[in-house]
Amino acid sequence: MIIGYARVSSTSQSLDIQHEALTAAGCEKIFAEKVSGRSTSDREQLALAMSFAREHDVFAVTRLDRLARSVGDLHRIIETLTQKGVGFRCLNQPGVDTDSSMGRLLIGVLGAVAAFEVDIRRERQMEGVRKAQAAGKYRGRPASIDPTKIKELKAGGMGxxxxxxxxxIGRASVYRALAA
Incomplete structure (x- = not known):
């Protein structure tokens, strides 16, 4: 059985193109979700798809970045599938599969490139934040704890x-504010 997995990052995006490609590739069961790919921990449909897969099944995605955004997550997913005897195939990136040594190498390389892109995007974002801060246009999130008020309440006899x-707030935050 070929099991498909589709993911988009936001609710405004459509899963239709991925769903059509997975269906055309012969997927009998497709799991789909609209959730960020930064982590695998909150991706319920991914967990369901992986637990649904059985030995000799093939797990398919349209593109590698639909499955994982970090090399670590990608390798954990592939390792889990491999241990279950489940193959892996990436439809829009021919040769990216677990059927051959070259395919496994490509998975590693493309996973590293995807992680690199995420890092570069994060660096650009931080560069933009620093530039905005220097221009006085970005102040960041306002402080949620008022140390002065905490000290006043403590001086008034409150525990x-x-x-x-x-x-x-948490008690530890109170102690940190009092120690500062």
Missing amino acids: AAAIAKQMG
């Missing part, structure tokens, strides 16, 4: 637990 409860 750390009561201060934390009143301000809606």
Whole structure:
């Protein structure tokens, strides 16, 4: 059985193109979700697809970045599938499969490139933030804890637990503010 997995990052994006490609490739069962690919921990349909797969099945995706955005996640997924005796195929990237040594090498290389792209994007974003900060246009998130108020409440005789409860913060945050 060929099992398909499709993913887009946001709810405004469509899964139709991936679904059509997976169906055309002979996928009998397709798992799809609209969730960020940064981590595999909150991808319910991916977990279901991987647990659904049985020995001699093939797990298919349209592109490698639909499956994983980091080399570590990609290798963990491929290793899990391999241990179950499940093959892997990437439709839009011919030769990216677990059927051959070259295919496994390509998976590693393309996974590294995808991770590199994520790192480059993050670096550009941080560069933009630093530039905006220097121009006075970006101040970041406002502080959610007011150390002055915490110290005033403590001076008024309130305990750390009561201060934390009143301000809606953790007790450890109260202790950090008092130590500062």
